[in-house]
Amino acid sequence: MLLNNITFRLAWRNLWRQPRRTLLTLGAMVFANIILVCMISLQFGMYGLMIDNTLSMLTGHLKVLALNYKDDGKIRQSIDEAETLARQLRNDLNRLKNKNFEGESAANNDTEGENNSVKIAVRGKAFALASSEDRSFGILVMGVEPEHEPQVSSIPGLIQRGRYLSDSKAEEIVIGSVLARNLQVDLDDEITLIGSGHDGSFAAAVITVVGITQSGMTDLDRSIAQMPLQLFQETFAMGNGAHEIVIRAPDLSDVEEISIRAQRLLDDRPSLVLHDWDDLEPGLKQSIQADLFSAWFMYGVLITLVAFSVLNTMLMSVLERTREFGIVMSLGLTPGRLGRLVILETAIMGVLGLAAGILIGTGLVAWAGIYGITFPGMDEMGKQFNLPARIYPDLTVFQLALGPSIVFAATLLSSLWPALRLHWLEPVQAMRAAG
Amino acid sequence: MSDIRCVNLCRTFHQGDITVTGLDHVSIDIKKGEFVCLVAPSGGGKTTLLNAIGGLDKPDSGEVWIAGKRIDNMGKSALAEMRLNNIGFVFQAYNLIPVLTARENIEFVMEVQGIPAADRHRRSAAILTEVGLEGLEDRRPAKMSGGQQQRVAVARAIVAKPEIVLADEPTANLDSSSAEQLMDLFVSLNKNHNTTFVIATHDQRVMEYARRIVKMLDGRIDQDIPQDPR
Incomplete structure (x- = not known):
C-alpha cells in the first residue's frame, strides 16, 4: 500500500522529537553535500581548464596526420x-x-x-x-x-x-x-x-x-x-x-x-589518420582519471561517515521507540509499513539535507564562479598543467546533483537495517520492553 | 458460531532458569456479542490469554480461531491485517501515540484501513462527543489526564467498529467515576453494535458489568460463570 498521510505526519513529527539529534545528523548531511557540490564543481572546472589549456597550446581537439x-x-x-x-x-x-x-x-x-x-x-x-x-x-x-x-x-x-x-x-x-x-x-x-x-x-x-x-x-x-x-x-x-x-x-x-x-x-x-585529443594526449586523461579516483576515494570516506551517522541516529530512534512500534503493530500496522515509516523519516532528512546542501553549495559555487579560487601550490600545479593562477568551478546540474544524490542514496541505504529490524519485533515484547 | 475459539492453549515463558506457565491447556469459546470478564490474580494468565486471542503473542501449542479463521499459524503481516480489521485493543497504559493529537490517534486505525478523510473526520467527531472529549481533539496525550487518555484509547479501539474489543485492565488507572463512564460506554457498544467484549481485570466494579465471568488460576480456567450484569 502506498504511504498515506498519517505515515508522513508520523515520520515528520518523529524526526522533531529529538530536535538536537535530528539537526546534528542533518548538519552532517548538509556539510557533506556542500563539500561535494563545491569540490566536484571545482574539480570539473579544473579538468575543463586543464584540457582546454593543454589542447589549446599545440594539440587541438583533432589532428589529421599521415599514417x-x-x-x-x-x-x-x-x-x-x-x-x-x-x-x-x-x-x-x-x-x-x-x-x-x-x-x-x-x-x-x-x-x-x-x-x-x-x-x-x-x-x-x-x-x-x-x-x-x-x-x-x-x-x-x-x-x-x-x-x-x-x-x-x-x-x-x-x-x-x-x-x-x-x-x-x-x-x-x-x-x-x-x-x-x-x-x-x-x-x-x-x-x-x-x-x-x-x-x-x-x-x-x-x-x-x-x-x-x-x-x-x-x-x-x-x-x-x-x-x-x-x-x-x-x-x-x-x-x-x-x-x-x-x-x-x-x-x-x-x-x-x-x-x-x-x-x-x-x-x-x-593514407591519412584522424586522431582525437585523447589519442594525442593520453597522459592528460590518465592524470584526470587518477585525480578523480583519489578524489572519489576521499568522497567515499565522507559519504560513509555520513551514512554511519544516519545509521546511528535511526538505530537510536528505532530503539527508543520500541514500545510505540509495539503499540502501532497491535493496532494493525504491518512490519512492512513500519519499516517504510523509518525509511520515510530518513528520506525526509535526506531531502532536507539535499536541498540545503545544494542551495548553499550552489551559492558558494556561484560566488567562486565570479571571483575564482586560488590555493597554495596552485602556481606549481598551474605550471605543470598549464593552468591559470585562479580556477573557476564548472556549474552544471549534473555536477551539482551528483554528490548530494549519492549522499541521499547512502542515507536511504543506511536506514534499511533499522527498518529491517522491525520485521523481527514482536508486539507484546515490544510493548513490554520499554513499558 | 463462536466469535472467539481457543483450543488447548499452552504458553510458557522463560526467565533465566525459571519457567513460568502462562497458559496451561486453556480452551474457551466466546460467542459474538458476549461481554466476558477474565478474572485472575496477577500472573494468573489473563493477559497472556488476551494476547493470544488478539494475535499479539503466539501460543506454544493449541489453536486460536477468530471469526472462523485460525490465527495462531498466521504470519506477522496477516496477523496485523486481522487485528486492523477485526479487533480493537484497550490497554491499561492507554498506549496512545505521543506525537499524534487525540483526533489523529482516533483516526489512526481508520487511516491505515484506507477510509476516506471525510468519513474519518465525521466518525472521529462523533466518537469524541460520545466519549465526552469535545474540545480536546487537538491535544496531544501528554496534555491530557489519565482518564481522558483512556477515553481516547477506547475511542480509537471502537471507532472502526471492530467485531471484538479486547481490554486489558482498562480501569486500572481511572478514578471510580471515569471507570463507571468507561464501562457504561462498553455496555452501550455491546448492546447497540453487538460488539464482543473480552476484558481482563481484577476490578470488582468491572466484573459487575459482565454477563460471563471466567476465573483463571495459574494459567488454567478455574471457573466459567454466567451472571446477570448490573
Whole structure:
C-alpha cells in the first residue's frame, strides 16, 4: 500500500522529537553535500581548464596526420596538398555545423558565429639544429600559417617581446624565451637552421627572430620555434606538403560530432589518420582519471561517515521507540509499513539535507564562479598543467546533483537495517520492553 | 458460531532458569456479542490469554480461531491485517501515540484501513462527543489526564467498529467515576453494535458489568460463570 498521510505526519513529527539529534545528523548531511557540490564543481572546472589549456597550446581537439606519423614522426610521412585539404575541411565542417545550428545562428551576431566555427590550421614539423653566433641547440621547428595558427593555438598569444609571424613568406621566426636565452639571441638577431629536407637533402636557412614567447612551460620554451609555413616548405623541401592539420572545435562537447564528419571527409584518403585529443594526449586523461579516483576515494570516506551517522541516529530512534512500534503493530500496522515509516523519516532528512546542501553549495559555487579560487601550490600545479593562477568551478546540474544524490542514496541505504529490524519485533515484547 | 475459539492453549515463558506457565491447556469459546470478564490474580494468565486471542503473542501449542479463521499459524503481516480489521485493543497504559493529537490517534486505525478523510473526520467527531472529549481533539496525550487518555484509547479501539474489543485492565488507572463512564460506554457498544467484549481485570466494579465471568488460576480456567450484569 502506498504511504498515506498519517505515515508522513508520523515520520515528520518523529524526526522533531529529538530536535538536537535530528539537526546534528542533518548538519552532517548538509556539510557533506556542500563539500561535494563545491569540490566536484571545482574539480570539473579544473579538468575543463586543464584540457582546454593543454589542447589549446599545440594539440587541438583533432589532428589529421599521415599514417604512422604519430608514432614515427618522420619528416617524409607528410600530407600532400595539406593546405588544400585544410581549406576543404574548413569549408565543409563549418558548412555542416552552420546547417545544424541554423536556428541559433540566425539569432547570433557575427562574433558569436565566428566563435562557434571550427578552426583549422596546417603545420609542418622538422627537427633542426638552431645556431646563433656562439651556440647551437637541437629544436623542433614548426611551419605554421600565421593567419590560422592563432585560432588553434595559444602560443601566438604568448608573445613576451616582439611580435608574432605576420607573413607566410617572410624570413622570420618566433622562438621560446629559454631558447633565446640559451642561444643568447634577442629580437632582430639571426639564427641559422640546419636540418634534413623531406627528400633527404640538406636544409638550411638564416632567419630573423621577430618574437619571443613565454608559455611558462620550460620544455616548450626551450625546444620550439615557429616559422611561416611557406618558408618552412621551401627550407625543408616539403613542396605543398605539411605534417599535421590541427582542428579546434568550438567546444569539447562538439568534438565527437566533428570527428565523425571529418572522418567522413577523409574516407577517400586512406593514407591519412584522424586522431582525437585523447589519442594525442593520453597522459592528460590518465592524470584526470587518477585525480578523480583519489578524489572519489576521499568522497567515499565522507559519504560513509555520513551514512554511519544516519545509521546511528535511526538505530537510536528505532530503539527508543520500541514500545510505540509495539503499540502501532497491535493496532494493525504491518512490519512492512513500519519499516517504510523509518525509511520515510530518513528520506525526509535526506531531502532536507539535499536541498540545503545544494542551495548553499550552489551559492558558494556561484560566488567562486565570479571571483575564482586560488590555493597554495596552485602556481606549481598551474605550471605543470598549464593552468591559470585562479580556477573557476564548472556549474552544471549534473555536477551539482551528483554528490548530494549519492549522499541521499547512502542515507536511504543506511536506514534499511533499522527498518529491517522491525520485521523481527514482536508486539507484546515490544510493548513490554520499554513499558 | 463462536466469535472467539481457543483450543488447548499452552504458553510458557522463560526467565533465566525459571519457567513460568502462562497458559496451561486453556480452551474457551466466546460467542459474538458476549461481554466476558477474565478474572485472575496477577500472573494468573489473563493477559497472556488476551494476547493470544488478539494475535499479539503466539501460543506454544493449541489453536486460536477468530471469526472462523485460525490465527495462531498466521504470519506477522496477516496477523496485523486481522487485528486492523477485526479487533480493537484497550490497554491499561492507554498506549496512545505521543506525537499524534487525540483526533489523529482516533483516526489512526481508520487511516491505515484506507477510509476516506471525510468519513474519518465525521466518525472521529462523533466518537469524541460520545466519549465526552469535545474540545480536546487537538491535544496531544501528554496534555491530557489519565482518564481522558483512556477515553481516547477506547475511542480509537471502537471507532472502526471492530467485531471484538479486547481490554486489558482498562480501569486500572481511572478514578471510580471515569471507570463507571468507561464501562457504561462498553455496555452501550455491546448492546447497540453487538460488539464482543473480552476484558481482563481484577476490578470488582468491572466484573459487575459482565454477563460471563471466567476465573483463571495459574494459567488454567478455574471457573466459567454466567451472571446477570448490573
